[in-house]
Amino acid sequence: MVGSVWGTIPTILYTLENPLIAGGVVLGGVLLGIGGWQAAKRFGWRRGPSVAAGISLGVVLGATFSRTLPDYASMPGVVPRERPFCYVNGFSAVGGNEMINVLLFVPLVFFAVLAVRRVLVVAGAAVALSAVVELLQPLTHRGLCETQDFLNNSAGSLVAAAAGAAVLALGRVASR
Template identity: 55%
Template sequence: MLDQVRYAVVFVFSDPVTAGGVVVGAVVLGASAWFAARRFGWRPVPSVFAGIFLGLVLALTFSRSQPSWALVGTEFCLLNGFSLHGVSELFNALLFAPLVWCAVLATRRPLAVLVSAVASSAVIEVLQPLVGRGMCETQDLFNNSAGAVVAAGLAAGYVALRDRMA
């Protein structure tokens, strides 16, 4: 698993345009989150981290090319089900978790964050084949959503426990 993460990092940062996009996206979205936190009364530190993680999610999902075999079929989106068998599947389940965790800590609104994460995953899946950066798979949406549900639930529980202890 650690080798796969290392490979993903090297892959993303081997292309200067993608690497620049990761850094610029993380900085811009992190700074935007800080301003949003001030505007909406959110907690600033988890807001900034949520913005940074959003930049990383976007960079990772749009950094790969569309596979050549995906161009052959007539399906716009590959219809497959939820699975955690394989590194890619597990990675997709964990992809939104840090973003959702930080966003719930920042906003204290787990349901709104969860709905936003699932909607963002759906938009990403639809956009990937349209811009030629990856492919649309329902499995990715299901895995991203499952990870977001777990992260939102854990973060909501943490916030409730922390409030109760305070």
């Protein structure tokens, strides 16, 4: 598993070579980081984790919506409107793109749990956001809808929520 995580780095770097994606990630991260700061002030959340969650949300949205339809989605001989709306495939963490989808929501969910201290709400919102992203990608021509991506994002989100809950629990124990 650790080898898979480290093996993901070249895929991430290759993805960020696309100036559209790199720009979307940076712009989204900056704007939503500022939004995280403002939300923390308004709702009484922890500021540092709120900013980190905002930046992470910007990275998620920037990476998923600031690109064009991937080359691999244009299969020879297949007319785009004949493609299924959503490809039904199962969970897999084998491969760079698959592991990116497992890791994509991890920082967002982890920092959001620390910011708002509502583990189940954050986990549920992350799973819902993943579903919305997958459904919007084919409608905006910014990617493919795949159940595997949804499952991978959701698995990463649940692990990150559990890790955030553990950090909150350790903090409560340490403050006694």
